[in-house]
Amino acid sequence: MKLTPHPDFPCAAMAAIDVEVARPSPQALVLTYLARGRVADLALGPPAAPLFTDGLWRTTCFEAFLKPEGGEGYVELNFAPSGHWAAYRFGSYREGMAPLTIATPRIDLLRGEAAIALDVTLDLADLLPPGPCRLALSAVIEEKSGAKSYWALAHPEGRPDFHHDAGFVARLPP
Numbered sequence: 001m002k003l004t005p006h007p008d009f010p011c012a013a014m015a016a017i018d019v020e021v022a023r024p025s026p027q028a029l030v031l032t033y034l035a036r037g038r039v040a041d042l043a044l045g046p047p048a049a050p051l052f053t054d055g056l057w058r059t060t061c062f063e064a065f066l067k068p069e070g071g072e073g074y075v076e077l078n079f080a081p082s083g084h085w086a087a088y089r090f091g092s093y094r095e096g097m098a099p100l101t102i103a104t105p106r107i108d109l110l111r112g113e114a115a116i117a118l119d120v121t122l123d124l125a126d127l128l129p130p131g132p133c134r135l136a137l138s139a140v141i142e143e144k145s146g147a148k149s150y151w152a153l154a155h156p157e158g159r160p161d162f163h164h165d166a167g168f169v170a171r172l173p174p
Helices: none
Strands: 002-005 012-025 028-037 059-066 074-078 084-090 106-111 115-123 133-142 147-152
Touching: 002 133, 012 074, 012 133, 028 059, 028 133, 059 115, 074 115
Parallel strands: none
Antiparallel strands: 002 012, 002 147, 012 028, 028 115, 059 074, 059 133, 074 084, 106 115, 133 147
16 A cells, blocks of 8 residues: 655655554454655664653654544554654544553564665554454654654645545454
8 A cells, every 4th residue: 555745844855654454363463564764864863672652753753543343532653763663542533542551563674775664563452342343554654854744645625634534544454
């Protein structure tokens, strides 16, 4: 699936961001984010041990939002190239945010001169009830210059808003 930058926040460093979604088992989800461009121009942070970290969206991070079909509540997941991660539950659109206790995701970063690949493996048991689920995928890319771009499968009108229902355009594979 191809992410596109928000039209008001172009990115000089990245040419493309694609995401592959796989379900190797009913309880596992694998997300592979592939960002192609001038990797040396990105603010990525040093590698670190996997750790729940608030505020990852303030710099380069990759995100996934999961929303059960017909429900108002949803889950936000953030993954940094450093290995830090965060998970939150929302009761409805941007309301009732609470940290979510989940098994530590496995995050692997492959870094080259012209691309980075971030592989994330999650246990879905703690995230969602069984059944169909809508999916929104996104990324915040910060360049070393401080410029930020906001990438998503789909953007709502106006400012970037990854929580908006317009972004939930994919379905979680069964």
